[in-house]
Amino acid sequence: MATILAVDDSPSIRQLVAMTLEGGGHTVKLAENGIGALDIAKECAADLVITDVHMPNMDGITLTSELRGIPEYRYKPILILTTESSPEFKARGKAAGATGWIVKPFDPSALLSLLDKVL
Amino acid sequence: MSDDMDMSEIHDIFYEESYEGLDVMESGLLGLGIGQPDLEIVNNIFRAAHSIKGGAATFGFLPISKFTHGVETLLDQVRAQERIVSEDVIEVLLESVDCIRRMLDMFKAGNVPDEASSIELKQRIDTILALPSGGAMKAASNGEVSEPAELKQWTIQFSPSVDILKTGNEPLRIFNELRALGELKIVSDISKLPDIRTVEADSCYTQWILILDTDAERKRIEEVFDWVSDQADIIIECKESDITNSQAQTTPIAAALELPSSEAESAVAVGASSSNGKNSSSTKESGSIRVSIDKIDALLNLVGELVITQSMLARHADGAVAGSEAQGLKDGLLVLERHTRELQESAMQIRMLPIGASFSRFKRLVRDLSQKTGKKVELKLSGENTELDKTVLEKMSDPLVHLVRNSLDHGIEKPEDRLAAGKPETGTLHLSAYHEGGNIVIQVDDDGAGLNRQRILAKAIEKGIVSPSEQLSDDQINNLIFQAGFSTAEAVSDLSGRGVGMDVVRRNINDLGGRIEVSSREGKGSRFKIRLPLTLAILDGQLVKLGSDVYIFSLLSIVETVLVSPGEVRKVVGNGNVYRLRDDYIPVVRLRDAFKLRCKDSIKTYLERDGELLVVVESDGQRIGLFVDELLDQQQVVIKSLEENYKPVAGLAGATILGDGNVAMIIDVPSLIKTLDIAAITSKIEDFAA
Missing domain, CATH: 3.30.70.260 (ACT domain)
Incomplete structure (x- = not known):
């Protein structure tokens, strides 16, 4: 099972994601914004990153491109979990190097099966 | 995540973060300039709305997510500078904050808000969105024609x-x-x-x-x-x-994984296994945890018990142990005392919250009220970091709202009146909080017209609160506004005068063990000063002796203590006694009579002195004197509820256990005054004084 870094500024969403992923047997690291996520990402090599877009200090898109600049994370799957579903946002995410886009509200079981696909 | 974290707990987290988000939105909107908004503020507001929408959708609070979606769209336009921030936009967004808050309240209470409550506001948002000054909403992508499902x-x-x-x-x-x-x-x-x-x-x-x-x-x-x-x-x-x-x-197609949230809850409830790898992550999260208030109170209660046990030990060691071996024990007890005190202070600290959050709510209130009344008011806040017990803070909210309304309604004048009086057009309302002598003081100052004493007096006479013949000091007249049934508003306005008077404000504050004072200078302004205890669990007490028993007054309720020589107490018609305290006649009662205590040895203590000890206490503006046998120490005592441990007793606020293990009763001055039927005596005082 994988180590997953989940990033969201909302405590409730963070808990829900953590609960879902841990329910799927994964180890979860949590961060509340991009800056915190980068700190954790540098400390431990996560197998996958799931991040929100709108967060204070550093948003998820910036985080994605920052992560892509770290050799360990160049090919790791980075999923964006957000309520944004506009093509513009998706294009920005894609340009930053995101692997996939999950629109909130998300279905926990679908999230898990998606993870199985990308891991 | 541990197994005991279930969906309802996550929902609670969602409620809390959403309320916080609404506060962020509200204070952001209030700080937002018309026309050229600060983009950083707009971003904060947008993010808060966005999180609420996302959370609401995820946890199945669909009316909230649906409504917030429109709000978010509007904010997004502001953020993209496609929409000019007008007074209208701010107003509709502020009302939306209220609307979302109401919906959250309903969900939290286990109800589902119906759409009707938000439909009007939603239409107003849609109307703004449809206006040309912002880019039109993007047309939704057209659904594609689906093909038949055959291999x-x-x-x-x-x-x-x-x-x-x-x-x-x-x-x-x-x-x-x-x-x-x-x-x-x-x-x-x-x-x-x-x-x-x-x-x-x-x-x-x-x-x-x-x-x-x-x-x-x-x-x-x-x-x-x-x-x-x-x-x-x-x-x-x-x-x-x-x-x-x-x-x-x-061509790309939108929404890769949009799934209904209805399945979310059932699926999540099953999840949740133990986590080992989470240790580092929790330290990375914010430096705070949410704990239920029950757990904190249980802890505080235990600490309270520990304080009592510690002082019991100290007392026994003082009396019983002598000799060199005792030194080690005594040293140890000293350390224990210090640690116990520190532990108590830290435990108490857990319940303390800065008053700032509660203050910032007033920005909104002042804005709304000044718009409604056409007055110009600047709100100043100071001491936002002053910390107050959570319960005190919550219970102070209504009284403060009332005082602020009152200042805006009766205190601060209309701009033209202010200019005519040679004052700046904009009035100032200053809310401050600070520590003073072991208490917390919250102060509401305005630079308005001040209290109109002639009008107050006339009203009080009209309402039969005072008799026309009475000579009252300025201070006494000011304090008449706290009398039940008093309202000077000449026309009942929308703001004050909705049946809740200053008497209710004072009662609420008294119930918290606090006091309110007013001072005012005509034409210059008024000041309402509220003194509150640091905490409700501990009381700064004055210990007094009645016979062989110890009783405790809250220090806050004591005005002064005087030595009264025999003969200074006069009898009035009926059973009442009065004492002349400077210019006032106050009713006096023997506390031992009030509690129906009978002890012989007490007579002696009177005679040893030149007079009797009279403790003058005040509640609800009523001063009375209570004779006690002896004044003992002042000390902090841990309040134990009589209701929980015994049954409620009129005149007593609770009990405490003293260092010697004895139980002492804490006197509830407001309820004692009620029980004693002081009104019967006060009515006689008039005859007496006349």
Whole structure:
């Protein structure tokens, strides 16, 4: 099972994601914004990153491109979990190097099966 | 995540963060300039709205997410500078904050808000959104015509660009996804593979032809490629379909994984296994945890018990142990005392919250009220970091709202009146909080007209609160506004005078063990000063002796203590006694009579002194004197509820256990005054004084 870094500024969403992923047997690291996520990402090599877009200090898109600049994370799957579903946002995410886009509200079981696909 | 974290707990977290988000939105909106808003503030507001919407959708609070969606769209336009921030926009957004708050309240209470409550506001938002000054909302993408679900063979030419791997996209994953749709055959084309010496490991040179037998629609297949559509040439052809058609079908399609949230809860409840790898993550999270208030109170209660045990030990050690061996014990007890005190202070600290959050609510209130009244008011806040017990803070909210309303309604004058009086057009309302002598003081100052004493007095006489013949000091007249049934508003306005008077304000504050004072200078302004105890669990007590028993007054309720010589107490008609305290006659009562205590030895203590000790206490503006046998120490005592441990007793606020293990009763001055039927005596005082 994988180590997953989940990033969201909302405590409730963070808990829900953590609960879902841990329910799927994964180890979860949590961060509340991009800056915190980068700190954790540098400390431990996560197998996958799931991040929100709108967060204070550093948003998820910036985080994605920052992560892509770290050799360990160049090919790791980075999923964006957000309520944004506009093509513009998706294009920005894609340009930053995101692997996939999950629109909130998300279905926990679908999230898990998606993870199985990308891991 | 531990197993005991269930959905309802996550919901609670969601409520709390959403309320916080609404506060962020509200204070942000209030600080937002018209026309040229600070983008940082707009971003904060937007993020808060966005989080609320996302959370609400995720946890199934659909009316909230639906409503907040419109709010978010409007904020997004402001953020993109497509929408000018007008007074209207701020107003509708502020009302939206209220509306979302109401919906949250309802969900929290276990109800589902009906759409009617938000429909009007939603329409107003939609109207603004439809206005041309902001870019029109993007047209929703048209749904594509779906194809019939029959088994077809699709040929897909998939030619990714060389750097597709660099974006984390793994073709194998795409193939697996296609396999989930049906039977897949893959043909690789490696003709583009360069000479082995120039191969870059992270480049992709392979192209594929995929043959898929599936009953899935074209749309499903396109979705699989959605994410890589701009990094690859993709040609999807159906065997029967027209080839010329296919190129156009490779446009990206929105929403890869939009799923209904109804399944979310059931699925999540099953999850949750133990976590070992989470240790580092929790330290990375914010430096605070949410704990239920019950747990904190249980802890405080235990600490209270410990304080009592410690002082019991100290007392016994003092009396019983002597000799050199005792020194070690005594030293140890001293350390224990210090640690116990520190522990108590830290435990108490847990319940303390800065008053700032509660103050900032007033920005909104002042804004709304000044708009309504046409007055110009600047709100100043100071001491926002002063901390107050959570319960005290919550219970102070209504009284403070009333005082602020009152200042705006009766205190601060209309701009033209202010100018005429030679004052700046804009009035100032200053809310401050600070520590003073072991208490917390909250102060409401305004630079308005001040209290109109003639009018107050006239009103009080009209209402029969005072008799026309009475001579009252300025201070006494000011304090008349706290009398029950008093309201000077000449016309009952929308703001004050809704049946809740200053008497209720004072009662609420008294109930918290606090006091309110007013001072005022005509034409210059008024000041309301509220003194509150630091905490409700501990009381600064004055210990007094009645016979062999110890009783405790709250220090806050004591005005002064005087030595009264025999003969200074006069009898009035009936059973009442009065004492002349400077210019006032106050009713006096023997506390031992009030509690129906009978002790012989007490007479002696009177005679040893030149007089009797009279403790003057005040509650609800009523001063009375209570004779006690002896004044003992002042000390902090831990309040134990009589209701929980025994039953409620009139005149007593609770009990405490003293260092010697004895139980002492804490006197509840307001309730004692009620029980003693002081009103009967006060009515006689008039006759007496006249």
